[in-house]
Amino acid sequence: MNLRPFHVDLHIHSKYSGATSQRMDIETIAQQAKLKGLAIIGTGDVFHPVWFESIKKSLSKIDEGTFEHSRYGTRFVLSTEVEDKDRVHHLIFFPSVSAVESVREVFAKHSREIDLDGRATLSIPATEIADVAVEHGCLVGPSHAFTPWTSMYKEFDSIGDCYKDSVGKVSFLELGLSADTDLADRISELSEITFISCSDAHSPWPDKLGREFNRMELDDATWEEVVKAIRREGGRRISLNVGFDPRLGKYHLTACSQCFKQFGFDEAKKLNWKCDIDGGWVKKGVIDRVNELADFPExxxxPHRPPYLKIAPLAEVVALTISSPDPHSPEVSDVWQKLVRKFGNEIFVLVDAPLESLVESAGPRFAAVVKAFRERNLRVVAGGGGQYGRLELPGEFSNVLPSPSQRKLSEFGI
Ligand SMILES: [Zn+2]
Ligand SMILES: [Zn+2]
Structure with a gap:
């Protein structure tokens, strides 16, 4: 047995889910995953007939539950998200093509649009979804458990209220972009459960795909190994949850879903969750929801909980350090490509590359921002109400004069 780290993103959507990029096809996902540095991706949307066919056609089977893109080497496991009768979202991971078919057959009886939307809506409760999934050898758990739409803690005050007698069948909880382990571990009922961090990407570009992921210690990039890591068996485990600073998420603070005005919890309550500017719905932020549910102030x-590393997409970090503030500009893209070509993939640049080599490739200012970020010193303007938060340079960098690349390293604390 030779356990080594693999980067795994288990929650994405294909082009057959609502509001997704037309480029969410197998080829592009496999290629972009490689550039990002992800070894294993959840296929998403396996109940969609056309998507399921293209999975079977374009990927080669490594074992019953593991599939590989031959050109890019990206591995896939079979996965989907479903919505239950209470509008709570769940993730399901499948051991085989035949398990997908059998579970689909059961769920199709409870869904009008299982053929139409990649994320099927079912008219059954969470309990039944967990029962059917586990009966067929799948893993199941709540998606983005804290968001103020379509999540477990939006609808219920505890995991037991959601899954009832079947709560023991839940093998993980997805943190979602607006939460991290510091928030979730204030709730005592979650201490035994494995947290996963996934991107929920709707487009394949590296600011979305793998924007959150898990570092898993596995013997090989296979379904069986992923299951063991989630169950924390045989030494396999998630050794790092990597994701957004929760303040960067769209629903971190309580805010209006129309104009994004942010409110304190008491203020929002007093206004009856209606914005005093435009009458829009005020969505309860994850931080306020966690405060309501928390058993511990800290x-x-x-002991089994891995550290949580806060990152942001490389393009956004690059944008912060050059004159172009737009992460999609050609200027940012040039630097991004240069870095990814040199270091092999985006995750390595963000998480692992030695700072000195980042200085050589992209200048001291870039290296200083990555350092600040690895040391949790980057300023974040929190998001809310559906608006993402944003990164800001820490005070000492924001006044840096032009030509930062010519300045000495020591000025940036490296
Ligand atoms: Zn969802
Ligand atoms: Zn408003």
Missing amino acids: PRHP
């Missing part, structure tokens, strides 16, 4: 991490 996180109490159980």
Whole structure:
């Protein structure tokens, strides 16, 4: 047994889900995953007939539950998200093509649009979804558990209220972009459960795909190994949850869903969750929801909990350090490509590359921002109401004069 780290993103959507990029096809996902540095991706949307066919056609089977793109080497496991009768979203991971077919057959009886939308809506409760999934050898758990739409804690005050007698069948909880382990570990009922961090990407570009992911210690990039890591068996485990600073998420603070005005919890309550500017719905932020549910004022991490590393997409970090503020500009793209070509993939640049080599490739200002970020010193303007938060340079960098690349390293604390 030779356990080594693999980067795994288990929650994406294909082009057959609502509001997704037309480029969410297997080829592009496999290629972009490689550039990002992801070894294993959840296929998403396996109940969609056309998507399921293209999975079977374009990927080669490694074992019953593991599939590989021959050109890019990206591995896939079979996955989907479903919505239950209470509008709560769940993730399901499947051991085989035949398990997908059998579970689909059961769920099709409870869904009008299983053929139409990649994320099927079912008219059954969470309990039944967990029962059917586990009966067929799948893993199941709540998606983006804290968001103020379509999540477990939006609808219920506890995991037991959601899954009832079947709560023991839940094998993980997805943190979602607006939460991290520091927030989730303030809730005592979650101490035994494995947290996964996934991108929920709707487009394949590297600011979306793998924007959150798990570092898993596995013997090989296969379904069986992923299951063991989630169950924390045989030494396999998630050794790092990597994701957004929760303040960068769209629903971190309580805010109006129309004009994004942010409110304190008491203020929002007093206004009856209606914005005093435009009458829009005020969505309860994840931080306020966690405060309502929390048993502890500070996180109490159980011994098995891996650290949570906060990152942001490389394009956004690059944009912060050059004159172009737009992460999609050609200027940013040039630097992004240069870095990814040199270091092999985006995750390595963000998480692992030695700072000195980042200085050589993209200048001291870039290296200083990555350092600030690895050391949790980057300023974040929190998001809310559906608006993402944004990164800001820490005070000492924001006044840096032009030509930062000519300045000495020591000025940036490296
Ligand atoms: Zn969802
Ligand atoms: Zn408003």
